[in-house]
Amino acid sequence: MEGFKKTNLKASDVKERQLVKTEVDGEEIVIANVKGKFYGIYAYCKHEEWDLSEGELIDTKIKCAGHGSIWDLETGKAEFVEPLEDEPIYEVKVINGYLYVRRKTNVTEK
Secondary structure, three states: OOOOEEEEEEHHHOOOOOEEEEEEOOEEEEEEEEOOEEEEEEOEOOOOOOEHHHOEEEOOEEEOOOOOOEEEOOOOOEEOOOOOOOOOEEEEEEEOOEEEEEEOOOOOOO
């Protein structure tokens, strides 16, 4: 799969409604399992660099534990009291039981 990079996680390592942080090529990514579909987002909130793996998963969004910004796992966009730069998001695939990620270059990709 072109452009995908293997994580150190098996699909079974990320349980339903769980957020797990991993690192791929020096980039930290949070993997979320939403009803068996995996999503990836850059691991740190653009507001104040809070670790998003410590946040709360609400459907396909993460509520940051730091100051409550809400990040959309499908678009990388934030809901917050002030404008925030979009978070990088990742396409996640399961290949031979392992999770592979590829950074999306355009948030319209799904």
